[in-house]
Amino acid sequence: MGNSPHTDGIVAGRISADAVADNFSDLHPPLDDHEALVAADRCYFCYDAPCQTACPTSIDIPLFIRQIATGTAESAAETIFEQNILGGMCARVCPTETLCEEVCVREVAEGKPVLIGQLQRYATDKVMAQGKHPFTRATATGKSVAVVGAGPAGLSAAHRLAMLGHEVEVYDARPKGGGLNEFGIAAYKSVDGFAQAEVDWLLQIGGIDMKYDQRLGEGLTLEYLQGRHDAVFLGVGLGGVNALRAEGEDKEGVRDAVDFIAELRQADDLTTLPVGRRVVVIGGGMTAIDAAVQSKMLGAQDVTVAYRRDKSAMGASEFEQVLATSHGVRIEFNAQPVRVLGNGKVTGVEFARTTSTGGELTPTGETFEIPADQVFKAIGQTLTTDAGLTVERGKIAVNETGRTSVLGIWAGGDCASGGDDLTVTAVAEGRDAAMDIHATLMGEGA
Structure with a gap:
C-alpha cells in the first residue's frame, strides 16, 4: 500500500503482511510431548499444594501434572475440565505468573516455577484436538x-x-x-x-x-x-466504557480500546486495520497493555501507555508490563489526562503529573504533552x-x-x-x- 511507519495519521498497511503475521503468532508456542514430560518432571507434587490454593477454579494441579508425567494427558485434561471447562483458554490468558506459578515451590526456591499454564494447555489441547468431550448429561430434570x-x-x-x-x-x-x-x-x-x-x-x-x-x-x-x-x-x-473526563475526548482519532481490540480480533486481514504512527493508550490494566502491544505489532512507531498512578498500583501484571516494554511500548506513570489536543483531529494529549499520598491522587502542578495521532481509552468499563x-x-x-x-x-x-x-x-x-x-x-x- 506504500505506507510506512513514518506516515502520519491513522492508516492501514504500515508494515508488510509477513511482519504482521510474525508479530501476531502464538505468544507461547505449545509444548511438544518431550517438553511436556520434562516440564512435568520438575513438579514436586506438593501435598496441600499452594498452586492449587492460588487457582480461582481450584484445579488439582499436582494431580494433573502427575497424570501428564505418567503419559495420561487425557486424564489430566479431565481433571482440569472438572473444575474449569474453559481450561484451554485460561491456560492461554490466565495471569499464571501472579497466581499458581507465583506460589510454586520451585518459583520460591529457584525463581523458576513449573510451567503450570503451558502444561494445562498441553493437556487440554490434546483432548480438544481429538474432538472428545469428557462429560455426559445427567438425566433430564425438566427444569x-x-x-x-x-x-x-x-x-x-x-x-x-x-x-x-x-x-x-x-x-x-x-x-x-x-x-x-x-x-x-x-x-x-x-x-x-x-x-x-x-x-x-x-x-x-x-x-x-x-x-x-x-x-x-x-x-x-x-x-x-x-x-x-x-x-x-x-x-x-x-x-460501557468509562469517560475520560478530559477536554477534547470527542476529537477524531480517540476511540475505546475495547472496540479496537474487538475489531482486530474479528478482522480477516490485519494489514487492512488502520493504526496511528504515534499512539497513546490511557489506562493501566490488561486492556491498555493489549491495545498498546497490538498497535506496535500493526506498525505504530511510537506507543505510550499513560497511567495516572504509580507502577505499584497498575492493574496489568509485571509480566504484561515487561511484555509491553519488550515490544517497544513506553509506560508513563503518574500521568493524568487533562486535555486532548488538536483542531478536530488528535495531535496529542496534555497530562498533569500526579503523586499518590495516602492513596489520594494529587497533581504536582507540572504538565507535559505527548504527541499522538491516535488515542485509545482503556480506563475501565461500566x-x-x-x-x-x-x-x-x-x-x-x-x-x-x-x-x-x-x-x-x-x-x-x-x-x-x-x-x-x-x-x-x-x-x-x-x-x-x-x-x-x-x-x-x-x-x-x-
Missing part, C-alpha cells in the same frame, strides 16, 4: 435456565447446568459466543480461532440452545426470562444494565454463590461484585452459581 451472556461466566454456568440435566438457553448480544475470550483478548494470546473452537467443543455436552443478537434491555427483559425459565443467570459483563437489581460499586450485588437481590436470579463474572475481573474468576463464579441454581431447583438449596 429450564436462562443464561444471559455467552462469555466465560455464562458458558461455564451453561455447561455445568446442562451437564446436571437442565435445559439451558443462552442469550448474547453479539452475533457469536465467547464474550471476552472472542472479542476482548489480544490476538497473539488466542490464535487460529481457538475461542470459537472452544465454544463449539463446550456445546457438545448438549442441552444448550444459543440465541445470538439478543441484548438484555432491548426487547429482552428479565420478566420475560423469569416467565419462561425456572432460573436466570446473568453474565453480561461490562458493556455496567450498562442493572435490570432493576441491587448494585454496589457499579456492579450487581451477589452473595458467595452468585445470588442477587431478586429471588431466582443469579449473576457472575465482570458484571457481579464477586471478585477480580479475570477470565478464570468468571469461570469459577459461573460454575459455582450453576451448582447453587441446581441445588435450589432440585429442592436442596437454602
